[in-house]
Amino acid sequence: MTRRLIVVLALAATLVLVCAATWRIAWRRGIDALQQQAAVRADRTVRSLGDTLERYESLSYLVASHPVVGEALDTGAPDAIARANRYLEDANTHAHADVAYIIRADGLCLSASNWNRPDSFVGSQYRFRPYFIDAMRARVGRFFGIGTVSHVPGYYISQPVYRNGRIVGAAVVKLNLEWFPGTDANEPLFVADKHGVIFLSSVREWKYRAVRDLPSSAAAAIEEARQYADEPITSLAIRPVRTLDAPDAQIVRVGARRFSPYYLLTQRALGMPQWQLMTLAPVESVLDDARNATAAVGSAFVSLCLLGFYWRMRRARLRDIMKGRALLQKAYAELNQRVEERTADLSAANAQLQTEVAERTRAENELRAAHEELLQTSKLAALGQMAAGITHELNQPLAALRTFSDNTRVLIERGALTDARENLEAIGELTDRMGKITNQLKLFVGRAQPHSALSFVVRALRNALHLLQKRLQRVTLEVRLCERQSLPDPQAAQTFGAANGYRPMDVATDHPSLAAYCDDLRLEQALINLIANALDALEPVAAPRLIVDLDVAEEALSITVRDNGPGIPADVLPRVFEPFFTTKQTGKGLGLGLAIVSSIARDCGGSLAARNDTGGGAAFVLTLRRAQTSGSATTTTVTTSATSATSAASPGTQADETSAGPR
Known part of the structure; x- marks a missing residue:
């Protein structure tokens, strides 16, 4: 009894060690695979967004280099501003941007692609916007914020406009990036600015929330630039749980609740705009895989133990089997006799079955012949219905043709050639109608959609x-x-x-x-x-x-x-x-x-x-x-x-x- 208890305890300890090792290996492999997928997704997203921003940055440079824009900002003449409005409208339509506009050196918007719309930017003051300040300092301005006129968030790219060697204003292109994050709530994705404020997110509730504590100086700069209008900026609780080998990835929990879900956080820097792209991949699937692997290994280990116990019990039963072999030999002889009797019965049944198969084959041939004859009869009946339908539907036009032809003869005798010509035209129309009727009546035999x-x-x-x-x-x-x-x-x-x-x-x-x-x-x-x-x-x-x-x-x-x-x-x-x-x-x-x-x-x-x-x-x-x-x-x-x-x-x-x- 003591020996059996020791064996059971040793097997239980081995089971615990095997399950722990399986859990660790499955967890590590799952996290590595998830981390690789998240890195590929983050890199692909960064490239896509970067290519879009770079393409439209070239558009702002082309707008700033156009002579119509420079003339409008330098002279302020009404006809020059009108030409600039038409140019910006055409360029914005072909480039599929949100709005393109130009700002004078004092911060006043002189011309815009939406000059003829109620929410036009013309006449608005943008001296406080950082992208205007950067352009007036001969730099490319990059800025994301909520519009002060349209109240629509967008990404602003500005370029300085030169006229005779001096800066006379700025050319700005506004892009709507609301399409970028998508709506995949299972794998959230968001972009934060240099202050850590989220402005693009696949989860709508996370927009305009800070991923870290916002310093007072950063809050003052956001307020001064009116970057996010009247949107309140609150914190989004992202709590680190475990660091990984990669410096830009870690396991976090999102939310202030006690049982908030676990995510794999991957970060990528976007470069010039000083943005951070963050992707969250749920690790619940990794946990499930680890649990399933642990359960499978544990079940296999227990099965092996049970198989060992069964093998020992089977050896004990072999002795009983040897004793019963003599009885089985006697029963085998009786079984052979019964098999011979059953074989004779099956032979007789097989012969009867072959006879029934021959009868079924003959009946099937007769049925096939009757079916072909019925099909031919149906075709003849359908042709009869079609002929009757055409005869019926052509009676009215034929009667009308007879009436019109008689009328035409009388009119010609009276010399009313104009009325006779009209009757002949009616006869032509009725002839066309008869042709169409023969086509339309097909719908009576075979339905049209x-x-x-x-x-x-x-x-x-x-x-x-x-x-x-x-x-x-x-x-x-x-x-x-x-x-x-x-x-x-x-x-x-x-x-x-x-x-x-x-x-x-x-x-x-x-x-x-x-x-x-x-x-x-x-x-x-x-x-x-x-x-x-x-x-x-x-x-x-x-x-x-x-x-x-x-x-x-x-x-x-x-x-x-x-x-x-x-x-x-x-x-x-x-x-x-x-x-x-x-x-x-x-x-x-x-x-x-x-x-x-x-x-x-x-x-x-x-x-x-x-x-x-x-x-x-x-x-x-x-x-x-x-x-x-x-x-x-x-x-x-x-x-x-x-x-x-x-x-x-x-x-x-x-x-x-x-x-x-x-x-």
């Missing part, structure tokens, strides 16, 4: 009415406009008129503000189908009446086509938008019009709804996304009622027209 094309609603409505003017002669047509904050529910808006804010609208007048996200041709195509569908429903009505309402809201635009026809039967209403569904007589409609309009509405991000009005008749509501535009549309006069609709064709020249969809 929505796009952001704009269409003026009134112009599209005017073109649709113009195309259907023959059929509109016997119908009382009324176009109304209602502007409201939000569109009503199409199913709930059963009434219309003055109570809903509608007012008569003349479609001969353009309304550029009524624009929707939809292609011109597709919107005209939808309106033609809806109006033609309503005209088909009005054929048996004695006093037909057609109303087109435009409801306008901030983000949506609704077009409602109403008629006083017999309405839509309740059993038909759920199926009116199905392709090839129609209640009309054979030959008077293909049942594609409303399906095409519904497809156009969906592709444009809108919707199409159908209902029966309480006063009788049917109403179709096309809702589209409204486009905010200030453009203008082309004005074309179109008659909007049956009493004013006229035509140059003879009564017998009207072409037959096909219905635009199911009712």
